[in-house]
Structure formats: C-alpha cells, structure tokens
C-alpha cells in the first residue's frame with residue numbers, strides 16, 4: 510500500500526517532494542546529491558506567468574501544474590521586479606525553484622513582472638527564448654478586483670479607504686484618473702508594447718482570465734499547445750465547486766484543492782455610469798491589444 514496521503518496515481522515528482530520534505534532531507538547537501546542521483550534538479554523557469562495582477566495568475570499556475578510535465582514555484586519569487594532579489598543573482602533564483610526531472614518545465618508566476626519596467630530586459634538576459642504567459646480579464650473588472658484586494662487590506666487594519674468611484678475619476682478634470690494604479694495596470698497594451706522591445710510577439714501567449722473562471726479547460730489546452738506539451742489536463746482534473754463558486758483542482762482521485770479564499774472576493778457594486786466611463790476609456794487600448802496579440806475579446 511502507498512503511504513498515507515499518497516495514492517499510486519500521485520505523480521512521481523510529487524512523491525519525491527513529499528519524501529524529501531518528510532525526511533527534511535532537502536536541508537542537507539547529501540540530499541541534493543541523492544536527488545540528483547535520481548535526476549531531480551532545480552531548473553530555471555522555461556515559462557513565466559508575467560501577469561496581469563488579478564488576472565487569474567494563481568489559478569492558471571495551479572491548473573497548469575496538474576500537467577505531469579509541469580512543476581511550479583509555489584511562492585511568487587519576485588526575482589526580476591525586486592532590485593534586492595535581482596542583486597542576489599541567478600543561482601539564488603534557481604534555488605527558489607522546486608526539484609524537477611529534466612524533461613519537466615518549471616513555471617513561476619509573479620504578476621508584478623508585467624508592469625515593472627526593468628523586468629523584460631532582465632528576463633531576456635536570462636533566457637531570450639523563454640515563453641511568456643499573460644492572463645488578462647476585462648479591464649474594468651480587473652481594476653475593481655485590484656481595488657477590492659487593497660480595500661480588504663485596509664479594512665483588515667481598520668483603516669478607511671476611498672470608494673472605487675472616487676479613485677478612478679480625477680475630481681479636477683472629471684476624467685478617468687490614469688494616475689491610479691488599478692486603472693494603469695488595466696491598460697494592457699501600454700505594458701505589452703514595452704515587452705515587445707525585447708521579445709517577439711510569438712513568445713507571448715494571452716490567456717482569457719474571464720474564461721478561465723467559467724470554463725478553464727479550453728484555455729488550458731491552448732496553453733499546453735503553446736508550451737509544446739502533450740494535452741494531459743482533462744475534465745477529470747477540474748470540477749466546479751458550487752459552494753466556492755469556482756472550479757477546483759483534482760490531482761488524482763484522492764487530492765482535491767480549491768484556491769484560497771483570497772481568490773474570488775465579492776466585488777463592491779460600482780456606479781454603472783462610472784463603469785461605462787471606464788469601459789469607454791479602455792476601449793481604444795483594448796483594440797490595440799487585440800491587434801498586437803491577435804486575440805480578440807468581447808470586452809465592451
């Protein structure tokens with residue numbers, strides 16, 4: 510019989526992580542040697558989910574890691590966007606990666622990469638042929654999601670925070686406030702154009718974050734294809750959890766996992782006229798984004 514918590518369907522690499530963790534062997538050099546003997550190594554990512562914040566980056570990473578050839582960095586590493594981390598060097602970054610077999614692809618996600626100016630050049634210096642995943646949502650919804658996260662943080666600290674409507678509109682001009690970060694981050698084309706100074710458009714794959722919420726499998730199939738992976742993630746790996754209101758993950762017939770409660774917050778109601786104003790504002794940027802990426806969305 511397999512040990513408790515483990516089934517025969519558990520991928521081999523998961524078993525190795527569990528075993529190494531249980532024995533705390535990962536702390537010793539000899540473990541590294543042992544793992545290397547079994548061809549387990551730490552590899553730099555061959556694909557990165559570079560953003561966008563609140564686009565569904567966590568769900569995408571977790572869902573992709575259902576694939577037997579994908580291994581994920583569990584935490585956001587913030588190597589390329591954080592000067593202090595970047596100064597620690599590439600070996601520090603590699604060390605943050607999980608053990609994997611040579612044929613597997615390591616993926617990490619740090620949504621701040623997409624909007625941080627220095628990041629494209631730094632990633633290019635590491636690997637100019639890396640694959641880049643960008644998951645986007647309808648820009649106004651993403652901005653509200655971004656706001657909701659900050660609002661929750663303020664409320665936790667018993668602090669007050671302006672209403673969304675007050676932040677997105679410049680009180681002097683009555684126009685959309687482009688200084689507000691939640692607005693700026695949703696101007697996807699602005700950031701993408703900067704990335705395109707370093708990488709050809711073929712190295713990016715745009716994921717529809719709104720569709721990943723309601724019907725994830727077709728989006729995951731597109732990503733598998735982009736990563737040149739055989740199609741392995743199936744509807745057996747995903748099930749809709751009515752209580753949670755989202756798709757959750759099924760690793761095998763024993764392990765099920767939904768994302769943390771911080772994913773899928775209830776958004777505050779937004780004044781429809783403000784919503785419309787924002788949608789009108791984002792419209793030309795969206796058109797440009799569709800034109801560049803070749804992926805069109807039905808955003809208003």
Ligand SMILES: Nc1ncnc2c1ncn2[C@@H]1O[C@H](COP(=O)(O)OS(=O)(=O)O)[C@@H](OP(=O)(O)O)[C@H]1O
Nearest residue numbers: 562563564565566567568654755756768772773774
């Ligand atoms: N399966 C599943 N379960 C839970 N949540 C899901 C799922 N798929 C996508 N999402 C959406 O992911 C949104 C959070 O996006 P990110 O993970 O990119 O957020 S973050 O930038 O890392 O904070 C989060 O946004 P909000 O709903 O606004 O909270 C979710 O709607």
